[in-house]
Amino acid sequence: MISSNISSNTKNTAVLLIHGFTGTHYEMVPLEEFLVSKGYYVNNITLPGHETTIENMANTKWEEWMKYAQNQLKDLCKKYNKVFIGGLSMGGAITLYLGANNPDIAGIIAMAAPYKPIDWRMLLVRILPIHSFYKYKKNIETGWEDLDSLESHKAYGKYPLKSIAELHKLLVRVKKLIPKITVPILVVQSKNDPSIPARFPSWIYDNVASSDKELAWIEKGGHVIPKDAGRFQLFGIIEKWLENKK
Numbered sequence: 594m595i596s597s598n599i600s601s602n603t604k605n606t607a608v609l610l611i612h613g614f615t616g617t618h619y620e621m622v623p624l625e626e627f628l629v630s631k632g633y634y635v636n637n638i639t640l641p642g643h644e645t646t647i648e649n650m651a652n653t654k655w656e657e658w659m660k661y662a663q664n665q666l667k668d669l670c671k672k673y674n675k676v677f678i679g680g681l682s683m684g685g686a687i688t689l690y691l692g693a694n695n696p697d698i699a700g701i702i703a704m705a706a707p708y709k710p711i712d713w714r715m716l717l718v719r720i721l722p723i724h725s726f727y728k729y730k731k732n733i734e735t736g737w738e739d740l741d742s743l744e745s746h747k748a749y750g751k752y753p754l755k756s757i758a759e760l761h762k763l764l765v766r767v768k769k770l771i772p773k774i775t776v777p778i779l780v781v782q783s784k785n786d787p788s789i790p791a792r793f794p795s796w797i798y799d800n801v802a803s804s805d806k807e808l809a810w811i812e813k814g815g816h817v818i819p820k821d822a823g824r825f826q827l828f829g830i831i832e833k834w835l836e837n838k839k
Contacts, residue, residue, distance in 0.1 A: 606699070606835075607634040607673040609666055613682030613705075613817070614760055617644045617747045620681065624819040627828045633835070634673060638665050640684075642756070644747075651753035655763040662687050666695060675699040677835065681819060682706065682788070683760060686767045689797070692778065693770035700777035700805075700838055702831060704818050705786055708793040708800075709768040736787045736815025738822040746820065771797060777805035779834045783823055788816040807834060 608628055610621040618639045625637045641661050642653030669676045678701045680688030685706025692701040737743040778801055782794040798808040809830045814821030 604632045604634075604675075605673055606632075606675040606677070607636065607669045608835075609662070609669055609676065609678045610635060610637040611662055611678065611680035611684030611687050612638075612640065612643070613684050615643065615647075615650065615748050615750075615752060615756070616682070616684075616817075619747050620817050620820050621679075621684075622820075623824050624679070624828065624831070628831075631832060631835075634669075636665060636669060638662065640687075647751055647753060651755045653756070653759070655759040658683075658759075659687060659690060659763070662691060663694075666691055666698070670695075670698070675838070677702065677838075679831070680704065680706065682816065683763070686764055689767050689774065690763070690770055692776050693773040696775055698776055700779070700834075701774075702779045702781065702834070703794075703797060704781045704827070705783065705789050705816050706780070706793070706797060707764055707767075707789055708771070708796045709764055711764075711789070735817055736783070736785050736821075737817070738785070738814050739820070742817075742820045742822075746817065771800045772802055774801040775803055777838060778803045778807070779831070780806070780808045781811060781818060781827060781830065782809075783811040783814050783816065783818055783821070785814065786816045786818075 610625055612618050612620050618637045621637050625635045628635050641657040642650035666676065666678065677699050678688045678691055681704045685703040688701045688703050689706060780794045780798050782789065794808055798806055811818055811823035811826055814823035818824065818827050
């Protein structure tokens with residue numbers, strides 16, 4: 594898998610970044626570059642099936658996404674005193690999963706993370722053997738405001754229905770794990786995100802067992818928070834939150 598490893602290594606602290614469903618590590622690059630400028634080591638990974646071909650993704654299981662992210666986390670924990678995880682959308686769900694199963698990490702940042710399966714039709718796709726693709730309009734269904742960033746945004750542009758079924762399996766498990774999360778957690782959501790219901794971040798915040806938890810709302814931009822119009826607000830929130838974890 595592709596991973597972007599950029600390090601100034603001045604804090605002995607690492608951040609694992611995880612992109613969203615059918616997305617690429619490029620959507621996390623603005624956040625990666627910001628964190629590196631502040632002295633953090635960043636591993637900005639690409640999940641299995643992504644940044645290759647859509648047919649490849651259609652044949653990738655949710656366990657492969659999770660196993661790869663877990664292995665990357667394990668490697669970071671061997672090298673750095675503190676390791677944080679930050680994930681967007683499906684990457685945010687994976688972040689929650691990892692946070693529940695790795696109670697010794699320093700903390701997690703869940704950005705636009707689904708609390709549970711978003712649409713009942715995801716279950717239908719899972720039950721029925723459908724092997725086609727759903728084409729979406731990324732400027733409408735993800736609420737982009739920074740159109741220049743949208744122009745350079747890289748993603749498949751279609752959802753393999755087989756992959757939606759895998760995403761459903763993942764999200765069912767994530768919902769069950771959320772009450773087991775005890776690590777410090779920052780939940781971030783854009784007020785204008787059309788993809789994730791506005792109640793989801795509050796549900797995550799209310800149901801984690803963490804005593805150290807924060808919920809932040811981004812005023813501008815849509816679903817792809819690290820690259821859209823609200824990214825600078827996001828950077829400031831994350832910087833302050835990380836600094837308070839010293």
